[in-house]
Amino acid sequence: MSKPVRIYATGRRKAATARVFLSPGNGKLTINHREAPEYFRRATLLMILNQPFEVTETVNGYDVWATVKGGGLSGQADAVKHGISRCLNRLDEAKFRPTLKRAGFLTRDPRVVERKKYGRPGARKRFQFSKR
Numbered sequence: 001m002s003k004p005v006r007i008y009a010t011g012r013r014k015a016a017t018a019r020v021f022l023s024p025g026n027g028k029l030t031i032n033h034r035e036a037p038e039y040f041r042r043a044t045l046l047m048i049l050n051q052p053f054e055v056t057e058t059v060n061g062y063d064v065w066a067t068v069k070g071g072g073l074s075g076q077a078d079a080v081k082h083g084i085s086r087c088l089n090r091l092d093e094a095k096f097r098p099t100l101k102r103a104g105f106l107t108r109d110p111r112v113v114e115r116k117k118y119g120r121p122g123a124r125k126r127f128q129f130s131k132r
Contacts, residue, residue, distance in 0.1 A: 007090050029049060045074065052105050
């Protein structure tokens, strides 16, 4: 009897990094030793996690086990999505890569918060101008 396939990939978004393990199963999502609905309580974040499976038509086909750290919940959800997409790409590149690439799931989103500059109240905001 052969050992079940387990694929690993890293996903990143903003300040969040996710270690994602994908294995054949029935669609169980475990993030940081908790069920996905318990960790990501917002429905939109759960929808983000399922996008790679919906695009590749593999819903409930694989179990996901992920550890994610850094950033906020939104960045973490996108990091896990990126990791899942990369796992699916490694699983069957010829089959899944074109659809994942077309959906933009294999590209790491480079947008991060701009740093605050000295002499300013924010990154770009200026103090109120006083004529007199």
